[in-house]
Amino acid sequence: MSSSDWIETQLRGTLTGHAPGKLGRLARTAAVAAIARHERAVPFWPIARIEALQLRRIRTLLRHAQSSVPFYRDSLQHWGLDPDRIVSAADLARLPMIDGAALAEDPMRFVAERFRRTGREVFKTSGSSAGLRKPIFWDHGSLLLRAARGERDRVVIAALAGERWADVIAREFLTNERRHTLARWLGIRTLGHQRLLILPADFSSRTQRTIYSERTVIPRKPVHYHHLPPAVPFHVAAAHIAAIRPRVVFSFGSYADQFFHYLHGAGVKIPLPRLWVYLGDRLSASGRDLAESMGCAVYAVYGAMEAGTIGFQCERRDGFHLNSDLCVVRIADADGNEVPPGESGDVVISPLDNRAMVLLNYRLGDRAAISPEPCGCGRSLPLLVRLEGRRSEIIRLADGRDLSSLAIEASFSAELRRTIQAQIEQEAPGRLRWRLVASVPADSEALREAFIRRGRHVLGAATTLEVEFVEHIARTPAGKFMRSVVRPPVGPGPFSDAR
Ligand SMILES: [Zn+2]
Incomplete structure (x- = not known):
């Protein structure tokens, strides 16, 4: 057992009981840091x-x-699976495939007995078109480990934002003005490093910070963090960014997307953050493209409530390095058989860290491929590429073709630049509707014609396309914007988790 494995075991072992005293919290913080x-x-x-x-982690989990x-x-x-005889991650394929529907049907089947009532947090995946909300259990030990695992992408974010890593870490522990003084004395830069989070108040990362603050000395709310709800209008967010001058902004992808289209469409000029995560x-x-042309780099991690961080981009921001020692990822066809590298298929995960809820061979609902080529950055973690729309976002055209909503958006990208918000709805197979908030309302007739013209070309003449202009498009109660709505719903899963 390596020293790091030993510390991990100790950390998990200390998290079974009541809230610790100050010394215990300091010891855990030191363990997380190590x-x-x-x-x-x-x-x-x-x-x-x-x-x-x-392989060691698979055996332990099994x-x-x-x-x-x-x-x-x-x-x-x-x-046919013996934890001690398993030879590789590929053996997990022998287990039955499960998915969101199986989980929603009877979640407690997947929860370990000792974590049914204590020692764990329960997160809910956010609203889905099928209305199924699934509880996801995470034990406290695994949540604390997630704080440590996050180091893999934290160093990339610091580098892309032009921050000194030591400053980033030190600031995470600063909570008030008095400590600002201490930081200045220690030579840690605290100004010009503000962060803005445009995320729901109950977003899982914020819940996790509360847990960290109760069990370690990591504060719940570091001094340089600012929050806005994701339903905030774009001009308000723009005013906040101009006032706070954050170096890094975090938001949902759809929010970032619409925000940059808003800036472009409305001709708003503000000092942008270095990095938008x-x-x-x-x-x-x-x-x-819009963000990068305005000098703001964009960065993503690939995660799911069920798995934590599945993969993260490196400095090249071309695909996601899979945390394959923490979560096994297989790319499978409809029958569950693994497809060769380079070929797209369903993302099937087996998270290895979580002790409270065990989900093996879980079809997440996303599609992607594993790159056959290694990444040039030097990391050997495999690279996930062509991550695309979940299966619930596949849109059926009149001629029987299936297009992902992402592909449709890409085809309409020139027209979409003239909108602030857009949503594509499949009212029935072959019958689509664009719901649009135009950047310049006076242009809407010309814009409608442009959409119809493009639609005939991309979707085929037989597909019916309606274009509707609205003042705003409603978000889900969790503040998530649905880029695409498919009716009738395609079965019970997959879901738009807070990823
Ligand atoms: Zn890389």
């Missing part, structure tokens, strides 16, 4: 060493599942 330091190097390990770590998770207890032998949903190619 693991975080170790995490910085892992992405650069030789792949064989990463796979050996992955033993745990076998002894205390109802869905897997006494069943592993039946599926988006999560939850996607940023279109046109949104990304």
Whole structure:
């Protein structure tokens, strides 16, 4: 057992009981810091060493599942899986494939007995078109480990934002003016490093910080963090950015997308952050181009409530390095068989850190491919590429073609630049409706014609396309904007989680 494994085991072991005293919190903070330091190097390990770590974690998790998770207890032998004999992650394919519908049907089957009532937090995946909200259980030990694992993308974000890593870490512990003085004395720069989070108040990362603050000395609200709700109008967000001058902004992808289209369409000029980190949903190619043309780099991590961070972009921002030692990712066809590298398929995950809820061979609902080529950055973690719309966002045309809503958006990108908000709805297969908020309302007739013309070309003449101009498009109660709505709903999953 390596020293880092040992610290991890100790950390998990201390998190079973009541809230700790100050000394306990300091000790845990030191443990998280030690693991975080170790995490910085892992992405650069030789792949064989990463796979050996992955295999150890699979075995540990399978033993745990076998002894205390109802869905897997006494069943592993039946599926031909012996935790001690498993030789690679590919063996997980022998387990039955599960998905959001199976989880929503009876979530407690996947929860370990000792975490049913205590020692865990329950997160809810946010609203879906099918209306199924799934509880996701995370034990406190795994949540604290997530704080340490985050180091893998934290160093990239600091580099892209032009921040000194030591300053970033030190600031995470600063909570008030008095400590600002201390920071100045220590030579830590605290000004010009503001961060703005345009995310829901109950967003999981904020809930996690509360947990950290109760169990470590990591504060719930560092002094340089500012929050806005994601339903905030764009001109208000723009005013905040101009006033706070954040170096990094965090938001959903759709919010970033619309915000940059708003700036462009309305001709608003504000000093932009160095880096815009988006999560939850996607940023279109046109949104990304607009941001970068304005001098703001965009960056994403790929995560899911069910898994934590599945992958993260490196400085090249071309695909996601998979945290394959923390979450096994397989790319599978409709029958669950693995497809070769370079070929797109369904993303099927097996998160390895979580002890409260065990989900193995879980079809997430996204599509992507594993790059056959290594990344030039030096990290050996495999690269996930062509991550695209979930299956619930596949739109059926009159001629039977299926297009992802992302592909449709990309095809309409020139027209979409003249809008602030847009939503494509499939009212029925072959019958689509664009719901648009125009940048310049007076232009709407010309814009309608442009959309119809493009639609005939891209969607085929037989597809009916309506264009509707509205004042605003409603968000979901969680503040999430639905870029596409497909009716009738395609089955029970997958869902728009707070990713
Ligand atoms: Zn890379």
